[in-house]
Amino acid sequence: ETGVTQTPRHLVMGMTNKKSLKCEQHLGHNAMYWYKQSAKKPLELMFVYSLEERVENNSVPSRFSPECPNSSHLFLHLHTLQPEDSALYLCASSQNHPSRFTGANQPQHFGDGTRLSIL
Amino acid sequence: GESVGLHLPTLSVQEGDNSIINCAYSNSASDYFIWYKQESGKGPQFIIDIRSNMDKRQGQRVTVLLNKTVKHLSLQIAATQPGDSAVYFCAENKADTGRRALTFGSGTRLQVQP
Numbered sequence: 001e002t003g004v005t006q007t008p009r010h011l012v013m014g015m016t017n018k019k020s021l022k023c024e025q026h027l028g029h030n031a032m033y034w035y036k037q038s039a040k041k042p043l044e045l046m047f048v049y050s051l052e053e054r055v056e057n058n059s060v061p062s063r064f065s066p067e068c069p070n071s072s073h074l075f076l077h078l079h080t081l082q083p084e085d086s087a088l089y090l091c092a093s094s095q096n097h098p099s100r101f102t103g104a105n106q107p108q109h110f111g112d113g114t115r116l117s118i119l
Numbered sequence: 120g121e122s123v124g125l126h127l128p129t130l131s132v133q134e135g136d137n138s139i140i141n142c143a144y145s146n147s148a149s150d151y152f153i154w155y156k157q158e159s160g161k162g163p164q165f166i167i168d169i170r171s172n173m174d175k176r177q178g179q180r181v182t183v184l185l186n187k188t189v190k191h192l193s194l195q196i197a198a199t200q201p202g203d204s205a206v207y208f209c210a211e212n213k214a215d216t217g218r219r220a221l222t223f224g225s226g227t228r229l230q231v232q233p
Contacts, residue, residue, distance in 0.1 A: 004162070043163075043208070043223040090162050107153060108221065110162035 004111035006091050012117045021076040021114045023091030031096045032074040034066060037088040050096055081118045088113040131230040138196040140227050142209035149211040154194045158205045204231045
């Protein structure tokens with residue numbers, strides 16, 4: 001496989017369920033990102049990992065918990081979500097300079113997302 | 120606050136015509152800009168980027184123009200095809216500020232009429 005792969009593509013869950021979203025990148029990049037895309041809203045950054053270290057948490061509620069076990073894999077653990085959390089969750093990766101984080105001046109490559117619906 | 124916005128939510132063009140999608144940004148210190156295309160059911164796909172030391176960059180059938188004086192960015196698509204129908208996003212950032220990710224605009228939907 002090539003690029004950035006996200007699973008599952010679709011997920012329906014109740015507010016009391018616990019589930020996880022998975023992202024895998026095959027590009028050899030060293031930074032990974034989670035974004036939330038809601039209808040008629042710009043992409044919202046959630047988390048950034050650089051070299052497997054979380055470097056940014058954009059005021060995301062604690063019901064979303066990211067995990068980055070290695071530079072190729074990123075997870076988003078979900079529990080007790082709310083209906084307003086229904087959205088498309090996108091993962092991205094990029095290659096950053098090893099001695100300073102300048103990831104935002106390199107293209108980020110996105111997966112096709114997980115469409116999440118909260119009942 | 121800082122923002123990246125798009126002038127038009129929907130742009131309709133005839134197949135074969137040239138398309139121009141515009142984007143305004145408010146952070147005068149932004150030095151990196153990027154355009155993405157998002158088709159239905161897919162994630163954003165990188166099209167082209169430009170750094171602030173340039174005012175024009177060309178790719179295959181696409182050209183990005185940057186006007187730093189008026190803080191305006193545009194994407195030109197030559198000979199628009201039905202496969203170009205999608206939502207187009209501009210995004211920006213200023214490197215080395217500690218901000219690690221791009222700020223995205225809300226998108227313009229391009230509709231190509233046969």
